[in-house]
């Protein structure tokens with residue numbers, strides 16, 4: 120579905136992304152992890168067509184992307200295939216627009232539909248992200264962070280993308296809400312077959328829903344493989360530290376032993 124070959128992005132004499140290669144199969148799920156500044160967002164923005172690569176190739180659904188600036192028609196074309204959801208949904212939502220209108224706008228942008236069909240499609244998308252009718256009539260300020268992220272996901276899905284990129288999209292949410300959104304995304308992947316690219320600091324959060332993981336450090340891929348084997352046998356010291364920092368489920372701090380009187 121998505122092939123990235125030797126992707127590179129330089130700013131001046133600094134390589135933010137340096138020779139990144141991976142593939143994301145149809146309905147696949149790949150986690151991209153790495154410390155701050157390792158080049159994750161820059162990689163995602165190039166794939167989404169928001170940034171021009173300095174070198175390398177991007178192939179989406181068998182369709183080779185030409186290097187150089189995208190013309191706006193091509194940009195819209197890619198926009199349909201690849202959608203991105205960011206960490207802070209509030210900043211991307213229009214504060215005066217009700218949820219249902221925001222989703223309708225996203226649908227209209229990609230496929231003009233007669234009013235009745237538009238309404239049905241909006242209802243379908245809201246149902247996909249489990250937002251009810253009352254929430255659909257609300258303004259963003261009346262929603263929780265998790266609900267706003269559901270709106271952002273519904274808007275992204277309106278474009279019927281082949282690949283959904285989530286850039287730290289659940290990082291700011293409570294752990295229980297993160298789990299709900301991850302469950303929702305797993306359902307979406309299963310039911311409509313959208314491939315998922317998760318960008319995260321938290322390998323622990325996505326290990327259950329990602330098939331593969333790619334670890335980036337200073338713009339380079341330092342480890343890449345199936346989640347289970349990378350977790351079981353990490354080769355790179357940075358990956359080893361990352362895995363060591365995942366909290367163990369069921370782990371509780373050991374009770375302090377009473378001081379012995381001896």
Ligand SMILES: Nc1ncnc2c1ncn2[C@@H]1O[C@H](COP(=O)(O)OP(=O)(O)OP(=O)(O)O)[C@@H](O)[C@H]1O
Pocket residue numbers: 130135153154155156157158159160161162
């Ligand atoms: N437009 C730009 N001009 C110059 N340098 C940039 C630009 N965009 C990103 N960079 C630099 O490229 C490097 C990679 O940035 P990027 O945002 O891709 O990292 P990241 O892995 O997403 O980090 P984080 O986890 O903090 O989001 C950083 O050193 C950043 O400062």
Ligand SMILES: [Mg+2]
Pocket residue numbers: 159160161286
């Ligand atoms: Mg980033």
